[in-house]
Amino acid sequence: MPFQFAKNTVTAGESCTVEDALPLLEFLQSHRGAKVDLGPCTHLHTAVLQVLLAAKPKIAGLPKEAFLARWLAQALGPPVRKTAK
């Protein structure tokens, strides 16, 4: 399961393929204000990226992988600080 959908957060799996774009979009459509954690992600398909760009969810964590970290930070904006519980 590439994306793990929790109550109000999505955690990306290692490889997010083109098939994952639709589930992600559907989740973001039904959970406005959901946070997305891309931390574990090492491969992000353009379609998924497009959903993220369009939906502009809060980014809880950027990928650790260098290329994604570098360019996603610019495209998606800096990750939001975790709000104190």
Add this chain to the structure above:
Amino acid sequence: MSTPLLERFIGEARDLLQGAASGLLVLERQPGNEAAINDVFRSVHTLKGSVGLFDFPAFTKLVHAGEDLLSVVRAGQLGLTSELVDMLLDALDQVGAWIDSIESSGALPAGADGVSKEMTAGLRAALPADFGALQAGAPAAHAGDLSGIDWLAALPETDRLAAFAAAMGGAEINAVEYVPVEDCFFSGEDPFILFRQLAGLHCLAIEPTEAWATLDALDPYRCILRFRALTTAPRTEVETLFRYVVEQVRMAPVPPHALVSVTGDRNGGPVYGDFVAEARQLVAAADWPALRRAVDALLHITGPALLLASALRWLDAVLAVPTPNPNWLNALVDCIATGETDLHPLAFPPPPPAPDSVSPLPSRPALAPRRTGLGGISPTAARILESQRTILGLPLPAGGLGARLDSVAQTVANLLAAEARRAADSTAWTAAVDAAMAQDDIQPVLQVLDHWLLVDDGSAAAAMPASGDPARREHPGQEIKQANRVLKVDQAKIDTLMNLIGELVVSKNSLPFLAKRAEQVHGSREMSREIKDLHAVIDRLAQEMQGAIMAVRMLPVSEVFDRFPRLVRDVARKLGKHIDLVIEGADTAADKNIIEALGDPLLHIVRNAIDHGIESPEDRDVGGKPIQATVLLRAFQESDQVIIEVVDDGKGIDPEKIKESALAKGVIDEERAARLTDQEAVNLVFMAGFSTAAQVSDLSGRGVGMDVVVNGVEKAGGSVTIASVKGEGTTVRLSLPLSMAVTRVMVVEAGGGMLFGIPMDHIAETVRVHHDAVRRLKQSEAFVLRDAIVPLIRLDRLLGVESPAWFGDGSEEDAVLVVRIGGNVVGLVVDQFREGMDIILKPFDGILSGIGGYSGSALLGDGRVLLVLNLKELL
């Protein structure tokens, strides 16, 4: 091993080869024909792509070499000579032979590797010397050029600084813009990941090409992203990486100074008058280390968001090399001095380092051609307006309003000027800015902007289809959406269908017999009438079905004609003649079997025309004819016949020469030769064993002459005539039935009640001849028909059937069918004439196929078998 995939490949490959070959011929005549070179290239490219699915390395290599050569030709680096065309055509022929081999055995023939190596080397040798290095592994991909990169300034400054530093270090910076087609996800592309493989990526901006739809309406699989990148990778590398989407990529080299743009908040810092003065002195003195120290020092105490800081950072970057460009430094220092938000200060100095490669104001010229006139603005302008609107909406630092308003006002005013907006707009804008200044509130300005954006959204969108960027709108996906409406069907299936329809016709024909029986045997006249009614309906349907299936089998004659341009060219080149082949009526259609039967005879005729008909250029010159000879290949329909004519303007046929030659070969005797008319003499070329070529060439004149043509055409139910005027040319005319499926025959009775069919084409007339009128000449009989003696042959005897003993007087009549066979008229005595009918002729097969004298059989409505005679063989 024959998989469906391989079968499809074989079919496709043949089409592609044909396309490439005919394209090459067009190209040879019109070397500048861009559509043709693109066609040829695409065919070969596709072929290379599809063959890559299979394990035929020799094949792939050869096609690849051909593709490389074509790509160089396409790029205009190499002129297409006849030798080159020869080479490419040879390669295509070889590939065609391999495809045959793959089809029959599933593998390339032995020795293919060697052949491939040799031909590949030959093709490669024709390439320009520098090609190998350039193209190592890369297909001929050429990304479009970016004209006017108007988006550099929008890239983050840090990225630009990094790229600038790399450029100063000697690297060449390329700007790449990649706009994937909307349905790219469906073809398995992943644009973002492509950039991961791009070395030396300094900047990657990912933006939507249009406003995002609301989240609910978003289609995640329609790609509307646009990627813009700066890279130090060389152009060839980028093209290799993007080779599959190369038409969606545009790129351009970026001169380093184009990267420089100073942005930031221009107020809110002290004016560094001292620094400016000092810096100018240092630049003049070329004391770079000192200047650098000064810059660094100042940078530390300047707020990073300020315009000044930006300028300083650029100064620092320019100073990073041992010998900085003083013009650039001065420009940047000026920028600090005036505090002007000049986007590209370095483009302005009069002697820019590379004057020809700079677009002084990259963003504005790009706007100018896109203005949409009344009310509409270009999408770019709309974007700028929007961003200005956003800037105004941002929370303000205290006292920053004036500065921000100022800059926005200036930007919008420039934009209005560039877009050539109506004066009213400019006035409204100035008024709004003044009002905002006066009230110390941005509301008036916001209102104006909002209003424009609202209105312009609508009108800009409306104007888009007409004036929008065509490159982005018309992507090839649209062609794909119009699904291919053509079915490729195996001919066997059509033939089965046709046979079934044929049987239907036959069984339908038994209905009248049934009707007769109903009336005569069962005495029910009403029943008989109903059956007849039903028969009429089925008859109509069957006829329509037959018509429909005939239409399916119809092919244009271009199927045959298409190979002639190549053939004529090759033969003409071999013989050193100049020949222009003109094809007319290539879309005339005829049954597939007819078209196929046409191939060989036509080949022979055309070869004959070129070899014997057309004179050498010298002879033509002497004869006062244009050196370029013309061979006209013309097809048209005449009632239910297709007529194909091969007309040449060569030397024509000399009847005397033909007579001499025929005499010499013993085809005719002297007495007959004397009686021959010119036309009859010309017709002698159709006789077997006749060839007039003075010397035997490898093209024609191998002892098989026009008689082969005649046989071929007559087998298909057609006829050949030839007309020639000495010194002016020859016309060979083939007439063939449109369709072979239905044969019209006359049914006759012979041999005491046996039925035979005789093809209607042969029948001239039917007569009844008194026994007294039959003259006996030794063993043979004859009678006089309108003053001509017609030999009489009894069909019974011909077929070896015992003829019934005849006891009667001379007043009885013989039924004589006068038939015309190969120009001779013969009377055929039969027992009785029956009706004419359309039949579906089935040639004998299996054990019967060896029986001569019959062209086939057909089923009659009452279930009897009708034998159809082949009179030509019988007589």
